[in-house]
Amino acid sequence: QLQLQESGPGLVKPSETLSLTCTVSGGSISNRSYYWGWIRQPPGRGPEWIGSVYYVGTTYYKPSLQSRVTISVDTSRNQFYLKLSSVTAADTALYYCARNVLGESLEGFDYWGQGTLVTVSS
């Protein structure tokens, strides 16, 4: 059974960089049928796609976040990563990693991590 697990600091100071790791187990991150995505959900609101990465490093980002986001992958560790720079309180959210189905383009998310709450505060 595929499992994803987010890890990283739960508290980040304003203007600093948020860094999260997603560890994939029970399957290979090099599976050619999937991208690997980051999604966040502010308290009480709907999910927001941040971006997704392919096992060879190809990335797609939400344009409004693109200047601050870097998503990368390490196939040897079966992990992928999120870095979000210059954070503000508006970046406070529950951050999820998920498997992103690849069809003609990116589609839905069929496996999710449990999520990790990141609070931006001094």
Add this chain to the structure above:
Amino acid sequence: DIQMTQSPSSLSASVGDRVTITCQASQDITKYLNWYQQKPGKAPRLLIYDASRLETGVPPRFSGSGSGTDFTLVINTLQPEDMATYYCQQYENLPLTFGGGTKVETK
């Protein structure tokens, strides 16, 4: 970005009721729509893809329909475990975008 608008934002229903949730896209997304269920403290769960195809393991009381800009999720014979928030998500264009959610509560 394609905007996804769900209605209602919340509803109260009784066990055994038929529940209908709608999702409207700001432009034509053909059939490229997913539905998710999210319970408190849990990650979303994919229920339906391609607007009407049931994900493996999802009970058949869930069904989806629609194309273009208007879509519907129906829960037939609502069960206690169906109390949750439901989200639609389009994948016609990047960026992938979600609706604001519909919370289904017990009457």
